[in-house]
Amino acid sequence: RSSTHIRAQGRVDAPQASSTMARRYDSHTTTFSPEGRLYQVEYAMEAISHAGAAVGVRTDHGVVLAAEKKILSKLLETGTSSEKMHKLDDHLGVAVAGINSDANILINSARLTAQRYLMTYQEPVPMEQLVQTLCDQKQGYTQYGGLRPFGVSFLFGGWDKNCGFQLYQSDPSGNYAGWMATAIGANATAAQAILKTEYKEGMTLLEAKQLATKVLKQTMDSTKLEAEKVEMSEVGWVNAETKENVEYRVLQTKELTALCDEANAEAEAKAAAGKK
Amino acid sequence: RLETRARRGDRSRRNSIAMSIMSYNGAAIIAMVGKNCVAIASDLRFGINQQQTTAVDMRKIHKIHDHLYVGLSGLATDQTTLSQKFKFRHNLYELRENRKMKPETFAHVVSNILYEKRFGPYYAEPVVAGLDPETGEPFITGMDLIGAMAPTTNFVVCGNNEESLFGVCESMYKENLEPEELFEVIAQCLLAGVNRDCLSGWGGVVHVISKDKLITRTLKGRMD
Numbered sequence: 001r002s003s004t005h006i007r008a009q010g011r012v013d014a015p016q017a018s019s020t021m022a023r024r025y026d027s028h029t030t031t032f033s034p035e036g037r038l039y040q041v042e043y044a045m046e047a048i049s050h051a052g053a054a055v056g057v058r059t060d061h062g063v064v065l066a067a068e069k070k071i072l073s074k075l076l077e078t079g080t081s082s083e084k085m086h087k088l089d090d091h092l093g094v095a096v097a098g099i100n101s102d103a104n105i106l107i108n109s110a111r112l113t114a115q116r117y118l119m120t121y122q123e124p125v126p127m128e129q130l131v132q133t134l135c136d137q138k139q140g141y142t143q144y145g146g147l148r149p150f151g152v153s154f155l156f157g158g159w160d161k162n163c164g165f166q167l168y169q170s171d172p173s174g175n176y177a178g179w180m181a182t183a184i185g186a187n188a189t190a191a192q193a194i195l196k197t198e199y200k201e202g203m204t205l206l207e208a209k210q211l212a213t214k215v216l217k218q219t220m221d222s223t224k225l226e227a228e229k230v231e232m233s234e235v236g237w238v239n240a241e242t243k244e245n246v247e248y249r250v251l252q253t254k255e256l257t258a259l260c261d262e263a264n265a266e267a268e269a270k271a272a273a274g275k276k
Numbered sequence: 277r278l279e280t281r282a283r284r285g286d287r288s289r290r291n292s293i294a295m296s297i298m299s300y301n302g303a304a305i306i307a308m309v310g311k312n313c314v315a316i317a318s319d320l321r322f323g324i325n326q327q328q329t330t331a332v333d334m335r336k337i338h339k340i341h342d343h344l345y346v347g348l349s350g351l352a353t354d355q356t357t358l359s360q361k362f363k364f365r366h367n368l369y370e371l372r373e374n375r376k377m378k379p380e381t382f383a384h385v386v387s388n389i390l391y392e393k394r395f396g397p398y399y400a401e402p403v404v405a406g407l408d409p410e411t412g413e414p415f416i417t418g419m420d421l422i423g424a425m426a427p428t429t430n431f432v433v434c435g436n437n438e439e440s441l442f443g444v445c446e447s448m449y450k451e452n453l454e455p456e457e458l459f460e461v462i463a464q465c466l467l468a469g470v471n472r473d474c475l476s477g478w479g480g481v482v483h484v485i486s487k488d489k490l491i492t493r494t495l496k497g498r499m500d
Contacts, residue, residue: 024461080374081374087371088371089367089371111371111372112368115364115367115368118363118364118367119360119361119363119364122360132429197384
Protein backbone atom coordinates (compact mmCIF):
# COMPACT_ATOMS: atom_id res chain seq x y z
CA ARG A 1 0.00 0.00 0.00
CA SER A 2 1.35 3.39 -0.87
CA SER A 3 0.90 6.39 1.35
CA THR A 4 -1.41 8.04 -1.21
CA HIS A 5 -3.81 5.13 -0.98
CA ILE A 6 -4.00 5.48 2.77
CA ARG A 7 -4.69 9.19 2.56
CA ALA A 8 -7.44 8.54 0.03
CA GLN A 9 -9.37 6.46 2.57
CA GLY A 10 -10.66 9.72 3.98
CA ARG A 11 -9.45 9.69 7.57
CA VAL A 12 -11.01 12.62 9.31
CA ASP A 13 -8.47 12.86 12.11
CA ALA A 14 -4.95 13.60 10.92
CA PRO A 15 -4.56 17.18 9.69
CA GLN A 16 -2.52 17.28 6.51
CA ALA A 17 -0.82 20.51 7.37
CA SER A 18 1.41 19.15 10.15
CA SER A 19 5.11 19.40 10.81
CA THR A 20 6.31 15.89 11.54
CA MET A 21 6.29 12.87 9.25
CA ALA A 22 4.80 10.81 12.09
CA ARG A 23 1.26 12.14 11.62
CA ARG A 24 0.62 10.26 8.43
CA TYR A 25 1.40 6.87 9.88
CA ASP A 26 0.12 6.99 13.39
CA SER A 27 -3.61 6.64 13.01
CA HIS A 28 -3.44 3.10 11.74
CA THR A 29 -2.15 0.91 14.51
CA THR A 30 -1.24 -1.85 12.17
CA THR A 31 1.01 0.08 9.81
CA PHE A 32 4.73 0.59 10.05
CA SER A 33 6.24 4.03 9.63
CA PRO A 34 9.01 4.53 7.06
CA GLU A 35 11.53 4.35 9.91
CA GLY A 36 10.13 0.96 10.87
CA ARG A 37 8.26 2.06 13.98
CA LEU A 38 4.77 1.32 15.22
CA TYR A 39 3.65 4.70 16.47
CA GLN A 40 0.47 3.60 18.23
CA VAL A 41 2.46 1.17 20.32
CA GLU A 42 4.91 3.91 21.22
CA TYR A 43 2.10 6.28 22.10
CA ALA A 44 0.65 3.58 24.32
CA MET A 45 3.97 3.36 26.16
CA GLU A 46 3.88 7.12 26.47
CA ALA A 47 0.50 6.83 28.21
CA ILE A 48 1.99 4.37 30.65
CA SER A 49 4.85 6.67 31.53
CA HIS A 50 2.28 8.99 33.09
CA ALA A 51 0.77 6.27 35.25
CA GLY A 52 1.72 5.35 38.81
CA ALA A 53 5.02 3.56 39.13
CA ALA A 54 5.34 -0.13 39.90
CA VAL A 55 8.50 -1.89 41.04
CA GLY A 56 9.27 -5.60 41.17
CA VAL A 57 12.12 -7.40 42.94
CA ARG A 58 12.80 -11.13 42.72
CA THR A 59 14.65 -13.19 45.31
CA ASP A 60 15.13 -16.89 45.91
CA HIS A 61 12.54 -16.70 48.69
CA GLY A 62 9.84 -14.82 46.88
CA VAL A 63 8.89 -11.95 44.60
CA VAL A 64 7.87 -8.49 45.81
CA LEU A 65 5.68 -6.09 43.81
CA ALA A 66 5.27 -2.52 44.99
CA ALA A 67 3.27 0.29 43.40
CA GLU A 68 2.39 3.91 43.81
CA LYS A 69 -1.29 4.70 44.06
CA LYS A 70 -2.36 7.56 41.83
CA ILE A 71 -5.99 7.86 42.88
CA LEU A 72 -5.82 9.35 46.37
CA SER A 73 -8.97 10.80 47.79
CA LYS A 74 -10.62 10.61 51.18
CA LEU A 75 -13.92 10.04 49.40
CA LEU A 76 -12.68 6.86 47.75
CA GLU A 77 -14.22 3.66 49.13
CA THR A 78 -11.25 1.39 49.50
CA GLY A 79 -12.96 -1.93 50.16
CA THR A 80 -11.06 -5.07 49.41
CA SER A 81 -10.18 -4.50 45.77
CA SER A 82 -6.88 -2.94 44.91
CA GLU A 83 -5.95 -0.29 42.36
CA LYS A 84 -2.65 -1.70 41.19
CA MET A 85 -2.27 -5.24 42.47
CA HIS A 86 -4.28 -8.19 41.23
CA LYS A 87 -4.20 -11.88 41.93
CA LEU A 88 -4.21 -14.09 38.85
CA ASP A 89 -4.02 -17.44 40.62
CA ASP A 90 -2.84 -18.78 43.96
CA HIS A 91 0.78 -18.68 42.84
CA LEU A 92 0.71 -15.54 40.65
CA GLY A 93 0.07 -11.83 40.98
CA VAL A 94 0.41 -8.74 38.78
CA ALA A 95 1.11 -5.08 39.29
CA VAL A 96 -0.44 -2.76 36.72
CA ALA A 97 0.80 0.48 35.19
CA GLY A 98 -1.37 2.24 32.66
CA ILE A 99 -5.05 2.45 31.79
CA ASN A 100 -6.88 0.47 34.46
CA SER A 101 -9.88 -0.42 32.31
CA ASP A 102 -7.56 -1.97 29.71
CA ALA A 103 -5.81 -3.83 32.49
CA ASN A 104 -9.08 -5.31 33.75
CA ILE A 105 -9.79 -6.95 30.39
CA LEU A 106 -6.36 -8.53 30.27
CA ILE A 107 -6.47 -9.60 33.91
CA ASN A 108 -9.79 -11.35 33.34
CA SER A 109 -8.34 -13.07 30.31
CA ALA A 110 -5.25 -14.14 32.27
CA ARG A 111 -7.38 -15.58 35.06
CA LEU A 112 -9.37 -17.63 32.58
CA THR A 113 -6.18 -18.87 30.92
CA ALA A 114 -4.77 -19.92 34.30
CA GLN A 115 -7.93 -21.81 35.25
CA ARG A 116 -8.23 -23.51 31.87
CA TYR A 117 -4.64 -24.71 32.16
CA LEU A 118 -5.33 -25.97 35.69
CA MET A 119 -8.43 -27.78 34.48
CA THR A 120 -6.68 -29.53 31.60
CA TYR A 121 -3.34 -30.36 33.22
CA GLN A 122 -4.41 -30.45 36.89
CA GLU A 123 -1.36 -28.41 37.85
CA PRO A 124 -0.85 -24.65 38.21
CA VAL A 125 0.03 -22.79 35.04
CA PRO A 126 3.77 -22.16 34.60
CA MET A 127 4.46 -18.44 34.71
CA GLU A 128 6.06 -18.01 31.36
CA GLN A 129 3.16 -19.77 29.65
CA LEU A 130 0.68 -17.36 31.13
CA VAL A 131 2.81 -14.32 30.35
CA GLN A 132 3.29 -15.52 26.80
CA THR A 133 -0.43 -16.14 26.24
CA LEU A 134 -1.27 -12.69 27.51
CA CYS A 135 1.45 -11.09 25.42
CA ASP A 136 0.22 -12.95 22.33
CA GLN A 137 -3.14 -11.33 22.94
CA LYS A 138 -1.52 -7.90 23.27
CA GLN A 139 0.47 -8.48 20.08
CA GLY A 140 -2.70 -9.29 18.18
CA TYR A 141 -3.86 -5.75 18.76
CA THR A 142 -0.74 -4.44 17.04
CA GLN A 143 -1.12 -6.50 13.91
CA TYR A 144 -4.80 -7.27 13.27
CA GLY A 145 -8.18 -5.60 13.43
CA GLY A 146 -7.20 -1.94 13.38
CA LEU A 147 -7.95 -1.62 17.09
CA ARG A 148 -5.68 0.37 19.35
CA PRO A 149 -3.20 -1.48 21.56
CA PHE A 150 -3.79 -2.00 25.28
CA GLY A 151 -2.32 0.88 27.24
CA VAL A 152 -0.96 -1.32 30.02
CA SER A 153 2.34 -2.66 31.19
CA PHE A 154 2.40 -5.49 33.69
CA LEU A 155 4.82 -6.80 36.25
CA PHE A 156 4.09 -10.48 36.88
CA GLY A 157 5.42 -12.01 40.09
CA GLY A 158 5.01 -15.67 40.91
CA TRP A 159 6.33 -19.18 41.28
CA ASP A 160 6.22 -22.43 39.40
CA LYS A 161 7.70 -25.87 39.89
CA ASN A 162 10.08 -25.65 36.92
CA CYS A 163 11.79 -22.31 37.39
CA GLY A 164 11.01 -21.26 40.96
CA PHE A 165 10.29 -17.61 41.69
CA GLN A 166 10.15 -15.39 38.62
CA LEU A 167 9.47 -11.77 37.69
CA TYR A 168 8.32 -10.76 34.20
CA GLN A 169 7.59 -7.42 32.58
CA SER A 170 5.33 -6.96 29.58
CA ASP A 171 4.46 -3.88 27.55
CA PRO A 172 1.80 -2.85 24.97
CA SER A 173 3.81 -4.21 22.07
CA GLY A 174 3.49 -7.72 23.44
CA ASN A 175 7.16 -8.00 24.26
CA TYR A 176 8.08 -9.54 27.57
CA ALA A 177 11.23 -10.37 29.46
CA GLY A 178 12.22 -11.96 32.75
CA TRP A 179 13.94 -9.70 35.28
CA MET A 180 15.68 -9.83 38.63
CA ALA A 181 14.37 -6.38 39.40
CA THR A 182 12.59 -3.85 37.23
CA ALA A 183 10.16 -0.94 37.20
CA ILE A 184 7.34 0.37 35.01
CA GLY A 185 5.24 3.54 34.94
CA ALA A 186 6.31 7.05 35.89
CA ASN A 187 10.05 7.57 36.39
CA ALA A 188 10.72 4.00 35.42
CA THR A 189 14.17 4.75 34.02
CA ALA A 190 15.20 6.47 37.24
CA ALA A 191 13.87 3.56 39.26
CA GLN A 192 15.71 1.08 37.04
CA ALA A 193 18.95 2.96 37.56
CA ILE A 194 18.57 2.78 41.33
CA LEU A 195 17.73 -0.91 41.15
CA LYS A 196 20.79 -1.58 39.04
CA THR A 197 23.10 -0.24 41.72
CA GLU A 198 21.24 -1.43 44.81
CA TYR A 199 20.11 -4.95 43.79
CA LYS A 200 22.23 -7.75 45.22
CA GLU A 201 22.07 -11.49 44.73
CA GLY A 202 20.84 -13.60 47.64
CA MET A 203 18.55 -10.98 49.22
CA THR A 204 15.92 -12.05 51.72
CA LEU A 205 12.29 -11.24 51.11
CA LEU A 206 12.40 -8.51 53.74
CA GLU A 207 15.43 -6.89 52.10
CA ALA A 208 13.60 -7.01 48.78
CA LYS A 209 10.60 -5.24 50.33
CA GLN A 210 12.91 -2.62 51.81
CA LEU A 211 14.58 -2.10 48.45
CA ALA A 212 11.24 -1.77 46.66
CA THR A 213 10.05 0.78 49.23
CA LYS A 214 13.27 2.73 48.91
CA VAL A 215 13.04 2.84 45.12
CA LEU A 216 9.41 3.94 45.24
CA LYS A 217 10.24 6.70 47.68
CA GLN A 218 12.94 8.07 45.47
CA THR A 219 10.82 8.06 42.32
CA MET A 220 7.57 9.36 43.78
CA ASP A 221 6.72 13.03 43.85
CA SER A 222 6.28 13.41 47.61
CA THR A 223 9.12 13.76 50.11
CA LYS A 224 7.67 11.48 52.76
CA LEU A 225 6.38 8.03 51.95
CA GLU A 226 2.99 7.17 53.44
CA ALA A 227 1.35 3.77 53.62
CA GLU A 228 -1.87 5.11 52.04
CA LYS A 229 -0.03 6.04 48.87
CA VAL A 230 1.61 2.67 48.39
CA GLU A 231 0.47 -0.86 47.63
CA MET A 232 2.64 -3.90 48.01
CA SER A 233 2.15 -7.59 47.40
CA GLU A 234 4.36 -10.63 47.54
CA VAL A 235 4.42 -14.21 46.34
CA GLY A 236 6.27 -16.35 48.84
CA TRP A 237 6.29 -19.60 50.79
CA VAL A 238 3.40 -20.08 53.19
CA ASN A 239 5.85 -21.85 55.49
CA ALA A 240 9.50 -20.96 54.87
CA GLU A 241 10.77 -24.22 56.38
CA THR A 242 8.54 -26.80 54.74
CA LYS A 243 8.32 -24.93 51.41
CA GLU A 244 5.17 -26.74 50.44
CA ASN A 245 2.89 -24.00 49.19
CA VAL A 246 3.29 -20.54 47.77
CA GLU A 247 0.69 -17.85 48.13
CA TYR A 248 0.06 -14.42 46.70
CA ARG A 249 -0.51 -11.97 49.54
CA VAL A 250 -1.27 -8.26 49.67
CA LEU A 251 0.57 -6.54 52.50
CA GLN A 252 -1.50 -5.12 55.33
CA THR A 253 -1.37 -1.46 56.39
CA LYS A 254 0.66 -2.29 59.50
CA GLU A 255 3.49 -3.89 57.58
CA LEU A 256 3.41 -1.15 54.94
CA THR A 257 3.59 1.58 57.56
CA ALA A 258 6.61 -0.10 59.14
CA LEU A 259 8.40 -0.28 55.78
CA CYS A 260 7.53 3.32 54.89
CA ASP A 261 8.71 4.63 58.25
CA GLU A 262 11.94 2.73 57.83
CA ALA A 263 12.52 4.17 54.36
CA ASN A 264 11.72 7.69 55.55
CA ALA A 265 14.09 7.40 58.51
CA GLU A 266 16.88 6.07 56.33
CA ALA A 267 16.45 8.91 53.86
CA GLU A 268 16.44 11.52 56.62
CA ALA A 269 19.59 10.04 58.17
CA LYS A 270 21.29 10.10 54.81
CA ALA A 271 20.25 13.70 54.20
CA ALA A 272 21.47 14.75 57.66
CA ALA A 273 24.80 12.98 57.12
CA GLY A 274 25.09 14.63 53.72
CA LYS A 275 24.57 18.08 55.20
CA LYS A 276 27.45 17.56 57.58
CA ARG B 277 -26.68 -65.24 21.25
CA LEU B 278 -25.31 -65.76 24.75
CA GLU B 279 -23.20 -68.64 23.53
CA THR B 280 -21.81 -66.55 20.70
CA ARG B 281 -20.77 -63.91 23.17
CA ALA B 282 -19.20 -66.52 25.46
CA ARG B 283 -17.18 -67.91 22.59
CA ARG B 284 -15.90 -64.43 21.83
CA GLY B 285 -14.79 -64.24 25.47
CA ASP B 286 -17.33 -61.51 25.97
CA ARG B 287 -18.98 -63.03 28.99
CA SER B 288 -18.86 -59.92 31.09
CA ARG B 289 -20.93 -57.89 28.67
CA ARG B 290 -24.00 -60.06 28.95
CA ASN B 291 -26.28 -57.85 30.95
CA SER B 292 -24.26 -55.44 33.04
CA ILE B 293 -23.97 -52.36 30.88
CA ALA B 294 -27.56 -52.43 29.79
CA MET B 295 -28.63 -52.13 33.41
CA SER B 296 -27.62 -48.62 34.24
CA ILE B 297 -24.73 -46.38 33.58
CA MET B 298 -25.19 -44.98 37.05
CA SER B 299 -24.33 -48.42 38.45
CA TYR B 300 -21.17 -48.86 36.45
CA ASN B 301 -18.75 -47.70 39.15
CA GLY B 302 -20.69 -47.61 42.42
CA ALA B 303 -20.93 -45.04 45.22
CA ALA B 304 -22.74 -44.13 48.42
CA ILE B 305 -22.81 -40.62 49.86
CA ILE B 306 -24.60 -39.12 52.87
CA ALA B 307 -24.68 -35.54 54.14
CA MET B 308 -26.21 -34.47 57.45
CA VAL B 309 -26.87 -31.25 59.31
CA GLY B 310 -25.88 -30.86 62.95
CA LYS B 311 -25.67 -27.97 65.39
CA ASN B 312 -23.68 -25.30 63.56
CA CYS B 313 -21.93 -28.03 61.61
CA VAL B 314 -22.42 -30.32 58.62
CA ALA B 315 -21.06 -33.75 57.93
CA ILE B 316 -20.53 -35.48 54.61
CA ALA B 317 -19.48 -39.09 54.19
CA SER B 318 -18.81 -41.44 51.31
CA ASP B 319 -17.61 -44.94 50.67
CA LEU B 320 -14.26 -45.67 49.03
CA ARG B 321 -14.99 -48.37 46.48
CA PHE B 322 -14.11 -47.95 42.86
CA GLY B 323 -15.44 -50.71 40.64
CA ILE B 324 -15.42 -51.28 36.91
CA ASN B 325 -18.26 -52.88 35.04
CA GLN B 326 -20.06 -53.53 38.33
CA GLN B 327 -18.38 -56.81 39.12
CA GLN B 328 -14.75 -55.90 39.49
CA THR B 329 -13.44 -53.86 42.40
CA THR B 330 -10.43 -51.98 41.12
CA ALA B 331 -9.53 -49.58 43.93
CA VAL B 332 -10.47 -49.05 47.56
CA ASP B 333 -9.21 -45.51 48.04
CA MET B 334 -11.42 -43.65 45.61
CA ARG B 335 -12.33 -40.26 47.07
CA LYS B 336 -15.76 -39.10 46.06
CA ILE B 337 -15.91 -36.00 48.22
CA HIS B 338 -14.09 -32.95 46.93
CA LYS B 339 -13.19 -29.78 48.77
CA ILE B 340 -14.24 -26.51 47.19
CA HIS B 341 -13.13 -24.32 50.06
CA ASP B 342 -12.63 -24.77 53.81
CA HIS B 343 -16.36 -24.75 54.53
CA LEU B 344 -17.76 -26.24 51.34
CA TYR B 345 -17.56 -29.83 50.16
CA VAL B 346 -19.25 -31.61 47.29
CA GLY B 347 -19.73 -35.36 46.99
CA LEU B 348 -20.45 -36.99 43.65
CA SER B 349 -21.91 -40.39 42.87
CA GLY B 350 -22.45 -42.05 39.53
CA LEU B 351 -20.07 -42.56 36.66
CA ALA B 352 -16.51 -42.04 37.90
CA THR B 353 -15.23 -40.17 34.88
CA ASP B 354 -18.09 -37.68 35.14
CA GLN B 355 -17.40 -37.37 38.87
CA THR B 356 -13.80 -36.37 38.15
CA THR B 357 -14.61 -33.98 35.32
CA LEU B 358 -17.40 -32.31 37.25
CA SER B 359 -15.30 -31.79 40.37
CA GLN B 360 -12.62 -30.17 38.20
CA LYS B 361 -15.26 -27.92 36.57
CA PHE B 362 -16.58 -26.89 39.98
CA LYS B 363 -13.08 -26.00 41.15
CA PHE B 364 -12.57 -23.96 37.96
CA ARG B 365 -15.75 -21.96 38.54
CA HIS B 366 -15.07 -21.42 42.20
CA ASN B 367 -11.50 -20.25 41.60
CA LEU B 368 -12.69 -17.62 39.14
CA TYR B 369 -15.50 -16.55 41.48
CA GLU B 370 -13.04 -16.10 44.32
CA LEU B 371 -10.65 -14.10 42.14
CA ARG B 372 -13.36 -11.80 40.81
CA GLU B 373 -15.54 -11.31 43.86
CA ASN B 374 -12.77 -11.57 46.44
CA ARG B 375 -14.82 -13.85 48.67
CA LYS B 376 -15.67 -17.51 49.02
CA MET B 377 -18.93 -18.91 47.64
CA LYS B 378 -21.88 -19.52 49.87
CA PRO B 379 -23.11 -23.13 49.77
CA GLU B 380 -26.48 -22.17 48.24
CA THR B 381 -24.77 -20.18 45.53
CA PHE B 382 -22.44 -23.07 44.79
CA ALA B 383 -25.38 -25.47 44.67
CA HIS B 384 -27.00 -23.25 42.03
CA VAL B 385 -23.78 -23.24 40.02
CA VAL B 386 -23.70 -27.05 40.17
CA SER B 387 -27.32 -27.21 39.13
CA ASN B 388 -26.64 -24.86 36.25
CA ILE B 389 -23.64 -26.84 35.01
CA LEU B 390 -25.69 -30.04 35.06
CA TYR B 391 -28.75 -28.55 33.36
CA GLU B 392 -26.58 -27.18 30.53
CA LYS B 393 -26.28 -30.81 29.48
CA ARG B 394 -29.99 -31.48 29.86
CA PHE B 395 -30.27 -33.64 26.73
CA GLY B 396 -26.95 -35.44 27.07
CA PRO B 397 -26.26 -35.32 30.79
CA TYR B 398 -23.33 -35.97 33.04
CA TYR B 399 -24.09 -39.29 34.73
CA ALA B 400 -23.36 -38.01 38.20
CA GLU B 401 -25.51 -36.99 41.13
CA PRO B 402 -23.98 -34.50 43.53
CA VAL B 403 -24.46 -33.75 47.19
CA VAL B 404 -23.40 -30.30 48.40
CA ALA B 405 -22.63 -29.69 52.07
CA GLY B 406 -21.24 -26.55 53.63
CA LEU B 407 -21.43 -23.64 56.03
CA ASP B 408 -22.14 -20.05 55.09
CA PRO B 409 -18.67 -18.39 55.18
CA GLU B 410 -20.00 -15.44 57.15
CA THR B 411 -22.85 -16.64 59.36
CA GLY B 412 -21.75 -20.27 59.70
CA GLU B 413 -25.25 -21.51 58.96
CA PRO B 414 -25.31 -25.12 57.71
CA PHE B 415 -26.62 -25.99 54.26
CA ILE B 416 -26.98 -29.29 52.43
CA THR B 417 -28.69 -30.31 49.24
CA GLY B 418 -28.88 -33.26 46.90
CA MET B 419 -29.46 -33.13 43.19
CA ASP B 420 -30.39 -35.42 40.35
CA LEU B 421 -28.21 -35.72 37.28
CA ILE B 422 -29.88 -32.81 35.49
CA GLY B 423 -29.67 -30.42 38.41
CA ALA B 424 -32.96 -30.56 40.32
CA MET B 425 -32.05 -29.42 43.84
CA ALA B 426 -33.65 -30.80 46.96
CA PRO B 427 -32.44 -28.76 49.92
CA THR B 428 -33.37 -30.09 53.35
CA THR B 429 -32.57 -29.31 56.94
CA ASN B 430 -31.77 -32.87 57.99
CA PHE B 431 -29.98 -35.21 55.59
CA VAL B 432 -29.49 -36.10 51.93
CA VAL B 433 -28.23 -39.29 50.34
CA CYS B 434 -27.18 -40.39 46.91
CA GLY B 435 -25.68 -43.45 45.32
CA ASN B 436 -26.64 -46.87 44.09
CA ASN B 437 -28.55 -48.00 47.13
CA GLU B 438 -30.46 -44.88 48.11
CA GLU B 439 -33.29 -46.84 49.73
CA SER B 440 -30.96 -48.44 52.29
CA LEU B 441 -29.22 -45.16 52.97
CA PHE B 442 -32.54 -43.36 53.46
CA GLY B 443 -33.66 -46.12 55.78
CA VAL B 444 -30.71 -45.95 58.15
CA CYS B 445 -30.70 -42.16 58.16
CA GLU B 446 -34.42 -41.98 58.95
CA SER B 447 -33.96 -44.22 61.97
CA MET B 448 -30.68 -42.90 63.34
CA TYR B 449 -30.77 -39.18 62.57
CA LYS B 450 -31.47 -36.62 65.32
CA GLU B 451 -31.48 -32.87 65.10
CA ASN B 452 -28.91 -30.51 66.68
CA LEU B 453 -26.14 -33.01 67.15
CA GLU B 454 -22.71 -31.75 68.18
CA PRO B 455 -19.83 -32.47 65.75
CA GLU B 456 -18.54 -35.59 67.51
CA GLU B 457 -22.03 -37.02 67.89
CA LEU B 458 -22.82 -36.20 64.29
CA PHE B 459 -19.67 -38.01 63.23
CA GLU B 460 -20.78 -41.10 65.10
CA VAL B 461 -24.28 -41.05 63.59
CA ILE B 462 -23.21 -40.46 60.00
CA ALA B 463 -20.44 -43.04 60.21
CA GLN B 464 -22.80 -45.71 61.50
CA CYS B 465 -25.40 -44.79 58.89
CA LEU B 466 -22.89 -45.08 56.08
CA LEU B 467 -21.43 -48.39 57.21
CA ALA B 468 -24.87 -49.89 57.77
CA GLY B 469 -26.28 -48.47 54.55
CA VAL B 470 -23.57 -49.85 52.27
CA ASN B 471 -23.78 -53.36 53.67
CA ARG B 472 -26.71 -54.30 51.47
CA ASP B 473 -25.11 -52.84 48.35
CA CYS B 474 -22.45 -54.74 46.51
CA LEU B 475 -21.41 -51.69 44.53
CA SER B 476 -20.40 -49.56 47.48
CA GLY B 477 -18.42 -50.09 50.63
CA TRP B 478 -14.81 -51.12 51.21
CA GLY B 479 -14.41 -48.49 53.92
CA GLY B 480 -15.50 -44.89 54.15
CA VAL B 481 -14.44 -41.30 54.69
CA VAL B 482 -16.23 -38.74 56.87
CA HIS B 483 -15.73 -34.98 57.00
CA VAL B 484 -17.38 -32.98 59.78
CA ILE B 485 -17.21 -29.27 59.07
CA SER B 486 -17.65 -26.68 61.80
CA LYS B 487 -16.81 -23.00 61.76
CA ASP B 488 -13.34 -23.35 63.24
CA LYS B 489 -12.63 -27.01 62.93
CA LEU B 490 -12.58 -29.80 60.40
CA ILE B 491 -12.72 -33.44 61.41
CA THR B 492 -11.72 -35.93 58.72
CA ARG B 493 -11.65 -39.62 59.54
CA THR B 494 -11.39 -42.80 57.51
CA LEU B 495 -13.71 -45.61 58.45
CA LYS B 496 -12.87 -49.25 58.50
CA GLY B 497 -15.80 -51.36 57.42
CA ARG B 498 -16.50 -54.72 55.88
CA MET B 499 -14.13 -55.05 52.96
CA ASP B 500 -16.53 -56.68 50.58
